[in-house]
Amino acid sequence: xxxxxxxEAVLCQVLAIATEHGAGRVAxxxxxxxxxxxxxxxxxxxxxxxxxxxxxxxxxxxxxQTAAAEVECTICGAVSGVKPNRLLCGACGTxxxxxxxxxxxxxxxxxxxxxxxxxxxxxLHV
Amino acid sequence: MCEICGCxxxxxxxxxxxxxxxxxxxxxxxxxAMLHDNDHQAEHNRAHFDAAGVLVVNLMSSPGSGKTSLLxxxxxxxxxRLTVAVIEGDLETxxxxxxxxxxxxxxxxxxxxxxxxxxAAMVHAALHALDLQGVDILFIENVGNxxxxxxxxxxxxxxxxxxxxxxxxxxxxxxPVMFRKADLLGITKLDLLAAVGDFAPDRAAxxxxxxxxxxxxxxxxxxxxxxxxxxxxxxxxxxDARQHAHKGVHIHA
Numbered sequence: 011x012x013x014x015x016x017x018e019a020v021l022c023q024v025l026a027i028a029t030e031h032g033a034g035r036v037a038x039x040x041x042x043x044x045x046x047x048x049x050x051x052x053x054x055x056x057x058x059x060x061x062x063x064x065x066x067x068x069x070x071x072x073x074x075q076t077a078a079a080e081v082e083c084t085i086c087g088a089v090s091g092v093k094p095n096r097l098l099c100g101a102c103g104t105x106x107x108x109x110x111x112x113x114x115x116x117x118x119x120x121x122x123x124x125x126x127x128x129x130x131x132x133x134l135h136v
Numbered sequence: 137m138c139e140i141c142g143c144x145x146x147x148x149x150x151x152x153x154x155x156x157x158x159x160x161x162x163x164x165x166x167x168x169a170m171l172h173d174n175d176h177q178a179e180h181n182r183a184h185f186d187a188a189g190v191l192v193v194n195l196m197s198s199p200g201s202g203k204t205s206l207l208x209x210x211x212x213x214x215x216x217r218l219t220v221a222v223i224e225g226d227l228e229t230x231x232x233x234x235x236x237x238x239x240x241x242x243x244x245x246x247x248x249x250x251x252x253x254x255x256a257a258m259v260h261a262a263l264h265a266l267d268l269q270g271v272d273i274l275f276i277e278n279v280g281n282x283x284x285x286x287x288x289x290x291x292x293x294x295x296x297x298x299x300x301x302x303x304x305x306x307x308x309x310x311x312p313v314m315f316r317k318a319d320l321l322g323i324t325k326l327d328l329l330a331a332v333g334d335f336a337p338d339r340a341a342x343x344x345x346x347x348x349x350x351x352x353x354x355x356x357x358x359x360x361x362x363x364x365x366x367x368x369x370x371x372x373x374x375x376d377a378r379q380h381a382h383k384g385v386h387i388h389a
Binding site (some may be wrong): 012015016019020022023027031033037038041043046047048049081094095096097098105106107108109115116117118119120121122123124 | 161162163164165166167168169170171172173174251252253255283284286287288308309310312313314316343345346347348349350
C-alpha cells in the first residue's frame with residue numbers, strides 16, 4: 011500500500027502550490043497515471059481523503075487520467091498499443107521496443123479557490 | 137438569470153437554501169512528477185555516491201528469495217578485491233544486518249515499521265550512519281516486496297531483481313512494473329531447481345523479454361556457488377564503469 015506514501019507526496023506538493031498562491035482551498039487535483047507506473051488509481055483515490063483530512067485539500071476532487079501503454083519498435087518503427095506485461099511490437103512481434111507512453115506518474119494541474127464559498131444571503135423560494 | 141429559481145441577478149448556486157457566490161477557480165498547470173520530492177532526494181543521494189566513487193545497487197525481490205544469502209556469498213567472493221557495505225531495509229528486526237556484519241561487511245539497518253518500501257529520504261538518513269570512505273559497492277537490500285519498491289528511486293545506479301526457483305517462473309508477467317526496471321535478473325536457489333521441478337529458467341527469460349527488457353539473466357546458487365563467477369564479473373564490470381564515469385566527470389570539471 012505505497013499509495014498512501016504517494017498521496018502524502020502529492021498532498022505535500024499541492025499544499026505548497028496552494029500556499030504559494032494564497033489559496034483558501036483546493037477544488038481539484040488532476041493526475042496522470044500510466045498502467046506501468048506501479049500505482050493503483052483506485053487505492054490512491056481511497057487513500058487521498060485520509061491524508062488530506064483537515065488540510066486545504068480536504069474537499070478536493072482527485073481526477074486521474076490513465077494513459078495507454080504504447081511502444082515504438084526499434085526494428086520496424088511501428089507504434090503499437092500494448093498490455094503492460096506484453097511490450098511487443100504489434101507489427102513485427104519483436105520485444106526490442108521502447109516504451110513511449112504508459113509509465114506516467116504526474117501531477118498535471120490543480121484548481122485553486124481564493125476563499126471558501128461565500129454565503130451572501132438566504133435565498134427565499136416563494 | 138438563475139436557471140434554477142428564475143430570479144434575476146448574479147449567478148449563484150443553491151446549497152440547502154443558501155445562496156453562494158459561484159466563484160470560479162484558478163487552474164495552475166504543474167506537470168511535475170508526483171514523487172518529485174523523492175526524485176530530488178534520490179538525485180542528491182546519487183551525487184553523493186558519485187562523489188564517493190561508490191557503485192550503488194538496489195536489490196529487490198519478494199521476501200525469501202535469497203537477497204541476504206546472495207549478499208553474504210558476494211561479500212566472501214569479493215574479499216580482498218572490493219569492499220562492500222549494505223543498507224538493509226526490513227519492517228522489523230536487525231537480523232539481516234547482523235548476518236551481513238558476521239560476513240565481514242559494514243551494515244546499517246533501516247526498520248521501516250509498516251512501510252512496504254524504502255524511499256530516498258530513508259536511504260539518505262541511513263547514510264549518516266554509514267561512512268562511505270573505502271567502500272566500493274553499496275548494496276541497498278530493499279524490503280521484500282515485488283510491488284511497492286519499484287515506484288521509488290533511491291539514488292542507485294543499478295536495479296538487481298531476484299527471482300528464486302521456488303517461486304513461479306511467470307513472476308515477470310505478474311509483476312511487470314518491478315521486472316521491467318531490472319538491470320539484471322538473478323534466478324536464485326539454483327541448487328533447488330531439480331527438487332522444484334516445474335521452474336523453467338527459459339520461461340522466466342521469455343517473460344522478462346516480453347517486458348522489452350534486455351537485461352542479463354544469471355542463474356545463481358549462493359549455496360553451491362554455481363553462477364557466482366558471472367555475478368561477480370558483472371559487479372566488477374559495473375564498478376569499473378562507474379570508476380571511469382566518475383573520473384570523466386572530474387576531467388571535465
